[in-house]
Every structure is written in structure tokens, then in C-alpha cells.
Amino acid sequence: MASSLWATRVASYLRISVPCxxxxxxLKDLKYADSHEWVKVExxxxxxxxxxxxxxxxxxxxxxxxxxxGTQVTxxxxxxxxxxxxxxxxxNSPVSGKVIDVNEELNSSPALVSLSxxxx
Numbered sequence: 001m002a003s004s005l006w007a008t009r010v011a012s013y014l015r016i017s018v019p020c021x022x023x024x025x026x027l028k029d030l031k032y033a034d035s036h037e038w039v040k041v042e043x044x045x046x047x048x049x050x051x052x053x054x055x056x057x058x059x060x061x062x063x064x065x066x067x068x069x070g071t072q073v074t075x076x077x078x079x080x081x082x083x084x085x086x087x088x089x090x091x092n093s094p095v096s097g098k099v100i101d102v103n104e105e106l107n108s109s110p111a112l113v114s115l116s117x118x119x120x
Contacts (some may be wrong), residue, residue: 031094032094033094035092036054038050048093048095050113058084058089059084060114061083061084061111063081064081065083066080066107067079073097075096077092077093079092079099082110
């Protein structure tokens with residue numbers, strides 16, 4: 001009992017400063033891959049994006065390479081890339097299937113990748 005009371009008192013005095021996006025946003029109905037992609041399955045189609053954590057590490061995105069409609073993708077394999085001022089990272093597919101739509105806005109505005117919830 002005494003140790004839990006001490007822990008409560010200590011916790012009430014601790015303050016930690018964190019940056020604005022110190023924690024990733026976990027959205028309902030999304031499944032996350034170890035390689036920092038997410039997928040939202042709706043019926044027989046899926047929407048894919050990258051996690052907030054990956055976005056924070058990339059920094060300013062300057063180019064996005066996406067597959068064309070009709071391309072077959074395989075779970076765990078690369079189907080595109082995100083290039084930032086820091087590095088280029090592959091985008092791995094969290095599911096297997098055929099690409100039926102692509103977020104064309106990313107071709108002219110690749111920085112949209114850094115917005116939470118942006119899909120490929």
C-alpha cells in the first residue's frame with residue numbers, strides 16, 4: 001500500500017515536455033504493419049497509408065512514387081517509395097491485391113503525405 005501511494009505522489013509531480021506530435025495517432029479500424037504502413041479494409045477493398053511515426057521521421061516529403069492502377073501488389077513487398085529531404089523509404093504493401101485507385105494529388109503535392117490520414 002505504501003509503495004503505491006508513493007508512486008501516485010511521485011507521478012503527480014512529474015512533468016514531461018514533448019513535441020506536438022510526440023505520440024502517433026492510432027485510428028479506429030486501421031491495422032498497422034511493422035514497417036510503418038497502415039491498412040483500412042472495407043469490404044473487398046483496402047486503403048493504405050503510412051503511420052504518423054514514419055511521417056515524423058521522414059520530414060519534408062518532396063516526391064512520392066506510386067504504382068499505376070491495375071498493378072498487382074504482394075503483402076510485405078515494396079510497391080512505391082517516399083522521398084524526403086532526409087531519405088528515401090520504400091512503401092511496403094500490408095496486403096496482397098490489385099491497385100484499383102491511387103491518390104493522384106500526391107503527384108503534384110507530395111507534402112500531403114505528412115498530413116495525418118492521407119492515403120496512397
